[in-house]
Amino acid sequence: MGVKTWMGVAAGALMAAWALPATTAHAADCAGLTGLTLPEARILSADIVPAGPYKAPDGTVTFPDLPAFCRVVALAETNVKVEMWLPQAGWNGRLQGVGNGGFAGAVSYYTMGPALQAGFAVAGTDTGHGPAEGKPGTRLDWMHDPVQLANWGHNSIHRMTVAAKAIIRARYGTGATRAYFEGCSTGGAQAMAEAEYFPDDYDGIHAGAPGMNYTRLMMSFLWSSRATLLDPASTLPPEKLTLLHQAVLAACDAADGVKDGVVEDPRACHFDPAALQCAPGTDTAACLTPPQVTAVQALYAGPRNPRTGEAIYPGLARGSEWGWDLQQGKLLEAYVIPLFQNMVYDDLTWRWQGFDFDHDVALTDGKVGPIITAVTPDLSAFHARGGKLIMSQGWADQLNAQTYPIEYYHAVAGTKDPAQARVRLGDYFRLFMAPGMGHCFGGPGPNHFDAVTALRTWVEQGKAPDRLVAAKHADDRDPTSPVLRTRPLCPYPTVAHWTGTGSTDEAANFTCR
Structure with missing residues (x-):
């Protein structure tokens, strides 16, 4: 969820088509934006949406109450669809870009509403x-098109x-004073x-949860699918995952002093x-068979090169078993097979069972890694221009x-010492x-927190976040539902510790140390 040289070559041939005459920034009413061609984008439509x-x-989401806004649909360079929601009143002078999930292909509307409510001019894309x-x-087809693939990748x-910055200038007659971005998973x-x-x-x-x-x-x-599906005896049904997760909690939950x-x-x-292995010859919901124990150990360990033993990617942490279904x-069907069949091998008959965790790792990294990964530890340019990053x-x-x-x-710090x-x-x-x-929300712990406000305070007031307060709601999909618990998220490597007094469901009773 890459290398700029390759992308510059892939997209360069189309850049000339967008080298249009510059326009002078001026305030325009919403409807007046329709059909406007800017050097950076061509506006297809602009309509006022009432409060x-x-x-x-x-149709993916309904917002119960949004302020009035100007909805703009535009095409940016190389036909990237952009949608903007621009406040009709009360704009805070700032842009917020929002990210996508999975393979994208659609605007992530559910993330745009909250940003608009906070006063941002908000932008999303189908990538x-x-x-x-x-x-x-x-x-x-898009995975076989170098320009579209590079757009999705980087x-x-x-x-x-x-x-978005050009559309803001055209709409308001002035540029955004600051710009913020938030995305999770692919975002x-x-x-x-x-x-x-x-x-x-x-x-x-x-x-957030950066892929x-x-x-x-x-x-x-x-790796996880091979560990649990190649041999049907290794598959972990829901009742076994519940057993495993509860056993992990019984062993480790209270280690921090709070159960x-x-x-x-x-x-x-x-x-x-x-410790959960069944007695010989038995298999009940209260134990794991030897093949299931082996599968769990493989998921904790993560993928490794069978020849060298080298770790390919970290394993899953203890405490995440609740979602291992x-x-x-499911992830294999939705992401792995389509990506490898189309992007890596260009072979729709490719079968996942034959992946070689020695030879095929280097093949995959070399062929598509530079296009779809973002793993360089050199953030010096972002740092030098005063940028602030919360992960x-x-x-x-x-x-x-x-x-x-x-x-x-x-890796960014250049040291293993926390x-x-x-x-x-x-x-x-x-x-x-x-x-x-x-993943991005939900789970047994507090999972709603406001990173963008913390970024604004850091960027605009110079106050770095020493904690983020996360909330656990009765319904994790509905942030207006009752709050069951709050807890501070601490900047790594510090960890939240209960002070020993007050409710353990209130963030104020924890310190980061």
Whole structure:
């Protein structure tokens, strides 16, 4: 969720078509934007949406109450679709870009509403291609087009951002004073592509659960599927996953002094699934068979080269077992097979069972890694221009290997010592690990928090975030539902500790140390 040289070549041939005459910035009413051609974008439509309930154009989400806004649809360079929601009144003078999920192919409307309500002019994109979901054995044409592939991999958010800033100038007669970006999963990878390759686009960036090492992430999904599906006896049914997760909590939940159904730092949890192994010749919901124990150990360990033993990608953390059903075929079908069949091998008959975790790793990294990953640890340009980066990762993420952001953080710092890393990166890069949080939201722990406001305070007031307060709602999909618990997320390497007094469901009673 890459290398600019390749993308520049891929997109360069189309750039000339967008080298249109410059226009002078002037304030325009919403309807007056329709048909306007800017050097950075061609506006297809612009319409006023009145205040009140609003259903997203694709029907994915209904917002109960939005302020009046100007909805702009435009095409940026290389036909990247951009949608902007511009406040009719009360604009805070800032741009917020929002990221996508999965293979994208559609605007992420559900993330645009909250940004608009906060006063931002907000921009989203389809990343340059239409509906992207495919089934095994289905050709995804955009994966075979160098420009569209490069847009999805790295370029589309930059295209969107350049266009969005121009549209803001055309609408309001002035540019945005600051720009912020927030994305999770693929959106987190987009966030890192911006920080690494387009450091001038945004003043503050939040990269949530970043799928930034996309090739290796796909290999981890493949590894989990092989461990649990090649031999049907290894598959972990829901009742076994519940058994395993409860056993992990019983062993490690209270280690931080608070028994709350969450493992605060899974690195300190060393639960051995062999403790659940069934007696010889038995198989009940209260134990794991030997093949199931082996499968669990493989998921904890993560993919490894069978010849050298070298780790290919981190394994899944203890405490994330509640969501491992996704790791047993669902992620394989939705992402791994379409990507490898189309992008890597160009062979719709390719079968996942034959992947070679020795030879095929280098093949995949070499062929598509430079196009779809964003893993360079050199953030010097982003740092030099005053950019601020918040990265967040749920410890109970059921998709991503939870420790990969920690590895990347240390790579940027150039040291494996956590205290030294924090000193070196503290003025521009902070990592927040969220105990019990799933992939982007949900999970047994608090998982709603406001990183963009923390970024604004950091960028505009110089106050670095020393904690983010996360909330656990009765319904994780509805942030207006009752709050059951709050907890501070602490900047790595610090961890939340209960003071020993007051409710353990209130963030105020915890310190970061």
